Amino acid sequence: MGVIQVIIFDLDGTLVDSVADIAFAANQVLAARRLRTLAVEAFIPLIGEGAKRLMERTLLAAGGDAEDDLEGALAAFLGAYAANLTRATVAYPGAAEALMTLAAAGYRLAVCTNKPEAHARTILTRLGLDRQLTMIIGGDSVPGARKPDPQMLAPILAACGVSAAAAVMIGDSITDVRLARAAGMPVMLRAGGYATQPAAALGADAVVDDLGELPRAIERLQRAAIA
Structure with missing residues (x-):
């Protein structure tokens, strides 16, 4: 692990609820489609692998046929979601402050999510979380790739002029851990996100309970990298 210069954040379950x-x-x-609707909590384990996978899982969970007009269901979902991106979505406590503190300390910050880039960009802008970001990579930004494919991180690393060893991934799920490991970078998790297992059990280098703890956790990781 090299000296950390770049911090890459997941979005859903990490920076925003x-x-x-x-x-x-x-x-x-x-x-x-006259299928039964699902409780909000039922969607938590369905999130994280992109909109198409989300709708496939949603249709199955509702008793539908995931192979019957999945593309139509996906298009309908994307349209409905685009109209309601910040109806109830909020930044987690401490998210804005952590981004400002880390940017002021000289780190380059970016977001890498499987959510469509336009949706991610709109959410981050509306919630005031975009100002410190160097780049936003969505599930449609890198053709043929989505997390945990490490190619998702390549544009960020190239734009910042660093190797993976000089970056750290901040997420909430096993997908983020797998992404970081595949890329060869350390990873931290925010507990209480959308993971179906406790964050401490997912094999990250560190876990924080609150985003307000993140700047100090990064400092500790930085000291370990220099030592």
């Missing part, structure tokens, strides 16, 4: 709006849009699709 977005499950209510995802559920709202997906349930519109289910209702239009």
